[in-house]
Amino acid sequence: MNKNRYLPFGYHIQNGTLCIHEAEATVVRQVFEDYQAGKSYRRIAESLTAKGIPYMENRTDWNKHRVKRMLENSRYCGSDDFPQIIPADTFGAVAALIGQKSQGEPLSKELDSIRSKAICGVCGAKYTRDGRSKKYEAWCCSAEGRITPKRITDQALLESVTAILNIIISEPSLLELPLPHRENYSLDVARTENQINRELEKSEVDSDYIKLLIFGCATAKYEVCPDREPEYLTRRLLEIFEGHPPLAAFSIRLFEDTVKQVVIDADGSLRLQMNNGKLIGKE
Structure with a gap:
């Protein structure tokens, strides 16, 4: 066995030809079988290390990264002219399993509804949920990869x-x-209004000039008019919330109809930005 691996585990050069290393190939097949049986990268690595199986000369210290690379190496199913160790259907099944685990469990409709509107209160980037861990989920800023100091569980959210x-x-x-x-x-x-009045009082009226003055005056007035949409949205929100019974559990319908964004601040606290732009928190 070489001191450094230039070929994937399970192969060696014999008489100038790339061949399967049968002893190592047995280990490769076992790794794929163990992963399909539900064992994690770390658990498989610990098992190989405990058995003293050498990864390279004088090195029996396996880790989860080596196991992961092995499971993702398509050469084991015959690509790049490598002799096949793993059947293509087995390799495909493992690849699908890896993809499924990397995405975590599918989100419930309630959590997916919140996720679609969750943003970081620090930078404004989308907030994402990492559910790959079997022990707990983690919500973090997609831009910074920052997990809040106080971990936010799905239930707490x-x-x-x-x-x-x-x-x-x-x-x-x-x-x-x-x-x-x-x-x-x-x-x-x-001044423009006064100019319009003076022009209208003239015996000979320049209609084109007056039109320009009127349009200019109207534009200037429009620019300082307040936006009435927030006022309308506020009335709509009041109609929904006034008389609404208290919630015993999260309501997708009420949330979708009234909330624009869920703002998650650096300390893990939450604020809701309502459809009219108003930010409301617990305090």
Whole structure:
């Protein structure tokens, strides 16, 4: 066995020809079988190390990365003119299993609904859920890969969102926005209006010029008019929340109809940005 591996485990050069190393090939087949049986990369590596199976000369220290690379190496099923050790259907089944585990368990409709609207309160990037661990899930910022200092479980996330919705149900006035500023037309608008009046008082009216003045004045007034959409959205939200019964559990319908974004801050706390733009948290 060479001190350094230039060929994948399970192969060697014999009389100038690439051949299967039968002893190592037996190990390769066992690794694929163990993974299909549900063993993790780490558990397989620990088993190989405990048995003293050499990965290379004087090296019997296997790790999960070596096992993973072995399971993902298509040469074992005959690619690149390598002799086949693993049947193609077995390799394909293992590849599918790896892909399934990397994605984690499918999200429930409730969690998927929240995930679609969850963003990082620090940078604004989407928040994602990593469910690959069998012990616990982790929610983190997709841009920074930052996991909140206080780990957010699926259940805690659902409960926090539900709690904020219940706060709004009990006090719908939280949805109200500050009154929009009154129109504050500029001095130029007043001057244009005076100019229009003077032009209209002339015996000979230049209609084209007056049209230009009127359009210019209207444009200037429109630019300082407040946006009425948040006001409309607020009224719509109030109609939904006023008289709504308290939630005993997360409601997809109420969430989808009223919440624009779920903002997850660096400390793990949550705020809901409602459809009218209002941010509401537990405090």
